[in-house]
Amino acid sequence: MIKNWFKNIGPGTLVAAAFIGPGTVTICTLAGVNFGFNLLWAMLLSIIATIVLQEMAARLGIISQKGLSEVIREEMKIPFLKHFVTLLILAAIVVGNASYEAGNISGGILGLETIFGKSILNFGDISINLMSSVIGVIAFVLLYIGNYKFLEKALVTLVLVMSVSFLITAIVTKPDIVEILKGLFIPRFPEKSLLTVIGLIGTTVVPYNLFLHASLVKERWNKTEDLKLARKDTIISIILGGLVSMAIIVSAAAIPFGEITNAADLAKGLAPLYGEFAKYFLALGLFAAGITSAITAPLAAAYVAKGCLGWSGGLKSRKFRSVWIIILVLGVVFSSIGIKPIDIIKFAQVANGMLLPIIAGILLWIMNKKSVLGNYINSKTQNIIGFVILAITIFLGAKGILKVFNLI
Template sequence: MKNYLKELGPGVLVSAAFIGPGTVTACTLAGVNFGYSLLWALILSIFSCIILQEMAARLGVVTQKGLSDNIRAELKKPVWRFLALALIFSAIVIGNAAYEAGNITGAVLGLQAVFGEQQFRLLNFDVNLWSLAVGAIAFAILWIGNYKVLEKIFIALVILMSLAFIITAIVVKPDIAEILNGFIPNNISTGILGVIALVGTTVVPYNLFLHASLVSEKWKEKKYLKTAKIELIIAIVLGGIVSMAILVCGAASGLDGVNNAVDLAEGLKPVFGDFASWFMAIGLLAAGITSSITAPLAAAYVVKGCLGWQTDLKSVKFKAVWAFVVILGVFCSSLKIQPIQLIQFAQIANGILLPVIAIFLFWVVNKTSVLGNYKNTLTQNISGFIVIAIAIFLGAKSIYTVL
């Protein structure tokens, strides 16, 4: 067990990245609006996430390069390389900068649920003190620039988040028979938007870049491929269980008119006391902080790969990228600015990017020149094809929703 715990890291960061405020809200609303009936969609989400992230991890360990580095190397024609890298750069860097405000705000909602709102006046603006505090925490953790330290911090936050949501799910005393029925797809068309939301918040484009880079930082030899795969599966399944726990809380609450996890926490208070609301708030805080750290980190890795930088976590250029994302997020969150146009652009770009990256990943992990004997097997190709079909559907829906 001690040896296994030493190998925890990249997979945990991936699960921490996808369980952000957006996932918490999507799972909460799915539970409130559709009861337990969409639990099967989370199984689909976990399956899809494991398939794509395993390919990214294998690519990172074998090539010792990130996904964007491999894209630069494999797209030989300058025009195609420029278009691909421009799309990736726009979607991940600008997209993550836009979403960072939401990540920080999610953590702030958790703090406000426990400690209340704290504001101060600055140049005729009401500035949220909690937004500055969360941003400072994210900045300080990233500034350390030590991968092993980052791992330990994330593992602690993920354990805290997992315990918070799972304990809340137990406290609300759900109906076990209804939970089991929720794993059987019934009347899919009724909750199709909920299904899209659940899969879309779990299968995240930037996680593919983040994971490939992180495994190349941690494991330098191919003999660790099995370890990386096992660690990934355990971490993502744990993340899926946390998502299910959040959905169960929403379903068991019996509430109407819930817009986010804080509303759910407040709604649970009269029935289950402060325990449920406290655990829900702590879980949301941990989810917000982890996402507010992983989003800037992923953006920095993408820029590093797109521009061909030979740098490490402590380099000035690398720090400048994630610092820009964090500072923009803090600015928008603290002043309650909703960067709608940026977010809409990010949604469209990510809607295009998810299937494109999934297809590229599928293509590159089938190349003998890149992975040799570690290229995809027939089973992996069939699974990958199914996930790519899901990615195309999600991407088209994302673009259609915005437009």
């Protein structure tokens, strides 16, 4: 059974790899440090919402054999609306992922620096972090090979390393199981926890993963009989990703002292309590989280550009490669010289805040179109759950936008 699952594992794991990036690791760390196990329920809610939406994206990809951006371009008949949504998708995901890529690479750097220390080259007033080049080269080689199966195996391996690293770290802290169960199933809002709750859900239910998943499943599966495998892959992979996020919260909750602002601080905080090996496990997990997101973010952006602009060709086509190369290079440059493109990131956050409810709404609309999905449209239950999730994404999007402009 386990052997068969490993044989059929695939796109779902890449989605898990994409949402467990340095941003997720950081927000989970802060949730654990500041609120203990009290916000685990928010992660459970996020996992359920992600499974529901990603299953829809996977079903769309297998049945239509098209990416989500391609279907949107074909099904939207009103020119103004089509152009607006296409521009919003391109801006939020292509420009957004370019700005977030520096954060992905920086997260991987934190993991390496925790183990090997800093490696900086100084040229006058400019300091260059060599570790970002190492991560950039690894990501470039894996993407440039352009073989889906190879890329899938590499990312699955990294996700397993990341999962084992964070889960062992959580087990080492010997948490109280009863308190964990209370945190999971009894929703609580400790004082000043609302923005952290929004952050936990917002870093798990990610708009670009819907595009990535719909595009990746058709690389792996092309028959309606494959839907069962795709569902199993989606559910298991996202639950595994959710467990990793929960493990980070549990690990962070074990720190009784100190100023913890990110996962690298968490690694240092765990070392005196649980030994140096805890630090190394966490650092390895952080490195894997950074590098998987550094690969999937440019890949998703390239798929979105391809679908929105109607390009032909696959992973090795020149236009497809040019998109992910630009995003990867920008990420390496920004992270290596320590530039934080704050204005671009703010723009990306606003665009993503608008994009998530719009895409969730469009996805629900498409999933009820027999002309696209035939007999594989949503059931009533799937629609009810989908509309509840849509309401949550509208709330999150509004809160995220208000937060960017310091209105809350």
